[in-house]
Amino acid sequence: MHLNRLTIYGFGHFHDRTFDLTAGLNYLLGANEAGKSTLTQFITAIFFGFPTKKHPALRYEPLDGSRFGGEIAFTQAGVDYLVSRTDGPHGGKVTLHDTTHDLALPAANLKRLLAPVDAQLFTSVYAINEPRLGTVFAASKQELIDRLRHVGAVGSDFWLQQAQHLEQAAETQYKPQGRNPLLNQQLRDHRELTAKLAKADAAYETYWQLLQQQQTLRNTQTATQQTLTHQRAVTEQVTQQAALWATYTEWQRLGSDEQAAVSGFTADDATRLEQLRGQVSASNQTLAQDQQHLQDLQQDAQLPPLFQAYLPVASQVDPLLMQLPEMTQTANEQQQLAASQQDLEARSAALEHQYAINGQMPRPFSLATTQQVTALQERLTAANQKRRRLQQQLNQLNERFQQQQPSRRQQRNPLADKQIIWLAIGLVVLVGSMFLPGTWFKLVGALLGVAIGYYGVFLVDSSTPASRELETLTADIRDSQAQLREGGQLVDDLNNQLDTIATAHGLGDLPVDQWSAAQGAIGEWEQLTRQLEDTGSRLAKAQQTVTTYLTQVTQALPTLTGEDLATIAPQLTQLQTLKQSLQHQEGDLATATARLKADQAAVDTARQQLNTFLSTRNLRSVAAFYQRYQAQRERTNRQQQRAALAEQLGDNLAALQQFANHAALTDQLAQAQAQQAATQQRLDQTTTQLATLAGQLAHLTASGTQATLRQKLANLETQMIATTQDWLVKRLTSQWIAATLAAASGDRLPQIVAQASNYYGKLTENRYTEIELTATTLRVRRAAGDWRDVSQLSRGTAEQLDLAVKLAFAVVLNQQVTMPLVIDDGFVNFDAQRRQAAYALLAEISQTLQVIFLTADPAVEQLAAGNLIRLHE
Known part of the structure; x- marks a missing residue:
């Protein structure tokens, strides 16, 4: 499997981001808080589910409120898939699509595609970071073997759990040196019952006589206990009635002074009285305020000096x-x-x-x-x-x-001297031809002389290569000087x-x-x-x-002469306000007088209503009303208390009414207590006799009766046989499962150790050459030949050992498990040389496995191999 593309809808601080990956080595470079750990958790969450909301720190819910989730496009066995996961129950809502054949697949197929890798195996082996390095050293050899079996055989995780449960169940039934297992206890009980049975055979006759006496006394004890229980109930009832006598007396007292209730003095009547009193008080207060307002208006009629000057x-x-x-x-x-x-x-x-x-x-x-x-x-x-x-x-x-x-000697050209010689030869030939016989010979000789002279003068070059190069340089120098003069003029x-x-613009010497x-x-x-x-x-x-x-x-x-506008403006504003006030003063006085008359009428009306309220109840004052009102409340409270006491007495009220006085109730209580004490004495005597017989029987049958002991022994032996058979079945089944899974994956452990030794040597520059997996831990061999435990290694060297083991695990099991390696800044404790060695090892492994390396180390930019992605872009 290799991942092709990561698409994030919303995860941590990422939203609407896409990262394209290659099948080999991928570097994701980013500083701290750029999102490296977020991307590692994103891959884990999309494949294996979001953590629950009980672990919010691992969910990485989007910080900007965008849609929570994303999708991963990956290739497995030549088929392209697209898995997406969004927020939802049970780890999120999953959709799976076969993009090669354009088929929508059930979400359950994702677990089959990832099998046998689950979330635990992925985070412990394939998702590597600095905190997780070193966890393999806390594991035992058996745990590492179980991890191999988990990957080596499909469905082995279920059988591993079954074998572990069977082994634990078998240990709860029997251990050779144990005390608490069931079969160990049964063997111990069998020895004790055998000894007791032998002791009981010696006192069989006496035991049966004492046993008959014990049965008779037990019957007597049972009858006496029944009688005592009835008498205790009677005594308890009379005692309860005696304890409630004071409450009964209070109930009688509250009913002795009952009087008929009088109407007109309820809580609603008191509320109405307070409303009337409030109306009277409010009317008086309004009357006083209006009287004061009228006085103020009359005083405001006096005018200030500035207003007098204004008029x-x-x-x-x-x-x-x-x-x-x-x-x-x-x-x-x-x-x-x-x-x-x-x-x-x-x-x-x-x-x-x-x-x-x-x-x-x-x-x-x-x-x-x-x-x-x-x-x-x-x-x-x-x-x-x-x-x-x-x-x-x-x-x-x-x-x-x-x-x-050139030097003076080099300036002389030998060919130039030869020109004269050639010319002399030509003249000699020309003159000598004049003495030849025949015109034809003379003509040929003359032409030959002329040709020799022409050759010497015109064809023989007097210059040398050095002189020709000097002439060229001289021409170039003159041309450059001419161009410089032209440039200077420009x-x-x-x-x-x-x-x-x-x-023209007055800029002066400004540059x-x-x-x-x-x-x-x-x-x-x-x-x-x-x-x-x-x-x-x-x-x-x-x-x-x-x-x-x-x-x-x-x-x-x-009067305002010499003052500025800031001083004059408030005085003019006050003058204008006073002017407007005087215009309405006459109307305000008339209105205030009318309001006084209305206020006086309201006061008279409120007082009349209050007097009517009191007269209808034959009262002269408010205090008299509250005196009658309080008496009415106390009467009502007594009735409520008497009803509460009757409820407290309950069924005992009718019984207490049968007694004329408290003395009669006391006499009946004393009789009930005497009868109870006599019955208790008889019961104590019978109990003492039974205790004596029990002591004799215990002495005779300290180990129990013969029949009982034989039956117990037989039952125990039957239980021991069943326990032994159940223990053998569980033990043999667990061993069979372990042997079967070991046969399926046991040959891979030596391959992983050998491959891890090879990787560890590369990571440590061959300082450590071999890894040995012992029964409880790991140890390594130095190049000098001595062995060292993991506890003797430095933190960085120990993390390199863990990295080598995990890389070897992934490479050896690549045929069964095709998962990419996701490494989140796992080399922070490596020095520069070993970090470079780790980069080289990742490049080597990426030929067979996809490697996604998230780091803050800028040195990865200089590496030739790998797809580089910058997280800040």
């Missing part, structure tokens, strides 16, 4: 009062504009300090100038770069020219154009690379200047409006 100029002040809210708002706006003006001035001054030249800010570029400057800068940059390249090229050519300069021209633009920032600052400065002009204009207008308003107010009301 003669009311026609002038009233329009100003209407303008007061607007002036208040204008004054607030004035303060805001002043603060804004200070801020704008500060920002403008900062820009002027940074860019102004002789107190004058540079002028901004137009769009055409901006494009021109950009083009000039680009051309200037390109020209400078070209000049630097040409200068480097010229320097290289000069160095080569200096290296190629740079000067471009700089002149930029200087012209700087002069060209700062022109862009300066243009932004110039634009901001111009905007600030416009804002300052607008703010100053608005501020002046607001100041003029407020000043004009204050002048008008002080002209109308001279």
Whole structure:
């Protein structure tokens, strides 16, 4: 099996994430809290089910509330499957689909596809992390063998459980050195019964006589006990009645002063009385409040000095009062504009300090100038770069020219001397041909002489390879120098154009690379200047409006001269409020007077209703009502107490009524107690006699009677035979199951140990060469030959041993179990060399098994093999 894709709906902090895996080695790289342990638990949960809500830390329910669950696409035996699991009962709702044949499969088939691996085997072998490394050392050899049997034979987990249960059941029946098992107890009881039977045979006759006497006394004891039980019941009943006599007397007393109940004094009547009293009190309180209000209105008729000054100029002040809210708002706006003006001035001054030249800010570029400057800068940059390249090229050519300069001897060309010789030979041949006989020979000789001279002068090359290379270098140097001069002229021209633009816009000595920032600052400065002009204009207008308003107010009301608007505004507001109040004062006085009359009428009505309530009950005061009401409550309480006492007495009430007084009840109790004491004495005597006979019988038959002992012995022997047969069946069945499973998987243990030894040597750089599995633990052999137990290893070395055993387990059983290895940061305690060895071993194992390695080690990015997935992407 290998996993192809993990799709997470919602699991931990993952939601709507997909991870594509390969059949070989997969690296999932992520820092702490990137989700490595979450992915390990996700694979386990989708295959084997979500933990219950009793273990919330292992469920990894989504933090963002998305749908809980996900799906895994995997391949097994050449068939592609897709399993999904979402939140639900019994480990979640599972769906299984055969994507190769497009078939929906029952969810129960998932367990068959994963068999024989269950959740426990997967987490202990195939899901490896640092905390789980080392758990194999706590296991015994038998537990490791059982784990092999679990994988080696399909369905062996059921037979292993059955064998274990049979073995435990057999041990509860018999152990060679045990005391508590059933068969051990039966053997011990058999020896004791045999000894008792031999002792009982000697006193058989005496035993039967004493046994007949004992039976007679037992019959007498039974009859006496029945009589005593009846007398105890009678005594207990009379005692209970005597104890209830005080309650009965109280019940009689409560019934002696019964009087008829009087109507009109119930709890509802008391509530009605309190309502009437509350109405009277509320009416009086309202009357007092309205009287005080009327007095306040009369006192408010006195006018303050400012209002008296207002009355003669009311026609002038009233329009100003209407303008007061607007002036208040204008004054607030004035303060805001002043603060804004200070801020704008500060920002403008900062820009002027940074860019102004002789107190004058540079002028901004137009769009055409901006494009021109950009083009000039680009051309200037390109020209400078070209000049630097040409200068480097010229320097290289000069160095080569200096290296190629020949010495004086080398400058002389031997072929140049030969040109003269060839020319001389040609002249000699030409002159000599003139002396030959015949015109034809003369002509041929003359042509030959000319040809020799031509060859010497024109065909013989006087230059050497070194001289030709020097000529080439000289030409290249001259060409480079010419290009440098042209580039310098271009740079000067471009700089002149930029200087012209700087002069035209007042940029002064500001570097060209700062022109862009300066243009932004110039634009901001111009905007600030416009804002300052607008703010100053608005501020002046607001100041003029407020000043004009204050002048008008002080002209109308001279008492306010010298005060600002913040001081005048509250006084004008109070003046306006007083004016409105005086307009309604006359109506308020009339209303208050009418309300006083209504309040007085309400008080009279409430008092009349209260008097009517008392007169209908022939009462003069409220206190008299509550006196009668309290007496009525006490009468009702006595009736309730008498009913409660009657319920407490129950059936004893009728019996107590039969006694004339307490003395008669006491006499009957004394008689019942005397009869009970006499019967108890007879019973004690009979019990004493039975105890004596029992002692004699116990002495004679300490081991029991013969028949009883023989029967017990026979029954015990039958039980022993049945127990022995049951023990043999369970013991032999358990041994047969163990032998059968051992035959199915016993040959794999040596393979796993040998493979683990090979892996352990690779992980430890051959420092440890062999692993031996003993009866109780593991031990390892060093390269020097000595053996060491696991307890003597360092933590990292011990974890490497556990890793080697688990990897060997998975590789050896790969034919029966095709599960991927999921390793969650299992190498944190390995040093650098052994961690690299572990990476190499995983790459080797991934040729046959899928390996999913989740780690925070960035070194895996440098590994050649494997599919790398970054969790943070």
